[in-house]
Amino acid sequence: MRSAHIPVAAILLIAALASGHAAMPAPYAVAGPLREPTIFGAGVISTGDHESHAAFTPDGKEVYFLKNAPGFDYWTIFVSSWRDGHWSEPTLAPFASGRYKDADPFVTADGKHLFFISDRPVPGKAHRDLDIWTTDRVGDHWTEPRHLDGPVNSEGQEWYPTVAADGTLYFGSDRPGGKGKTDIWRARLVDGKYAEPENLGDAVNTAGDEYEPFLAPDGRTLFFMADNREGRGDSDIFVSFLCDGAWTKAEPLAGGVNSPGNEYAPKISPDGRYFFWSSTRSVMRKLADKPFDTQAYLAAIRGPGNGLGDIYQIDLAALNLQSKCGKTGKN
Structure with missing residues (x-):
C-alpha cells in the first residue's frame, strides 16, 4: 500500500497538468x-463595494465574481477580462441581468460550461428558491442559462456548485435528510446524468451549517465553508481529506485564511498556485497606527479592506496542507 501523504506539491502538479496553461503565468x-x-x-x-466568489476561466483571463448589496441580501455576477496587462472595468455577466439573485459561479476545467445558482423562476415550479443553473460556452458567448435537470435541485435551496474532475457535482443544500440545516452533498455523473445526491456524512456535516464546497484537483482534498461550527461564531473555511473512501474529520484551514470576519467561497486557481477565497476581514485597524487626514480616512473606509467584503489570494503552498490519512492508508 502506498503512502497517503498528500503534499501540496501534488495538488499543484495535478492542477497545472489539468489546466494546460502551466507554461505562461x-x-x-x-x-x-x-x-x-x-x-x-x-x-x-x-x-469598497462588497465583492466575493471569484471563478476564473482556465487561462485565467476572465474572472467572474459577485457584486453584493451591503447587507448581503442581494447579489449578481460580474465579469472582468485581462486586457493590455490590466483587469477591465467589471460589467454584468452576459447571462446575469441583475434582475435575479445570480451567484456562486463555477467554470469547468475545460472552460466550456459555467454553473451558478439563481432564484430566477422555473417553469412548473410553484415557488422561487435558489437552484443550480448552467450555461455553455459557444465561441466567445455563453448560451441562455438552463435549469439543471434531474434530482440535484430540490424544493429547498442549493448553493455553490463545484464540478470535480470525474464530473461529480458537489454543492450545499438545505434539502431534507441532512445532518443540520444546510449540508454538503454530491451527485455523481452516470451516463451523462446526475444520480441521486449523497450526503457527505458526519465527518464533513454537523448540526451546524456547511455550505460551499470546493474539491481540489487531486480529488481528495475538500475545502468548504461552515457557520457556527465548533463554537467559532462567524463562518470559516474547513478542510477534509478522502481516505479509504471516507472523509476525515474536518478541521479549520490554517495559513491565516480564517479571521475574526467571515470566510467563504474557497477555490484553487486554474494553474494550481493560489488559494482564493472571500473575507469580510478589515485592514482598518492596521492602518490606524498613524493619524488620518479627512481624505485619507474617507479613502480607507471606501476602499478595499474596509470590512465589507473582498476577494483574497495566498500561495497554496503557504497552507501547509497535509493529509490526515496516515502513512499506510489508501486513498
Missing part, C-alpha cells in the same frame, strides 16, 4: 512568494 500571478492573505485586484475587482 496567469494574470493573477504575482512576483515572489505570497505567504500572507492579499487582496486580489484591489481597486478594480475588490473595491
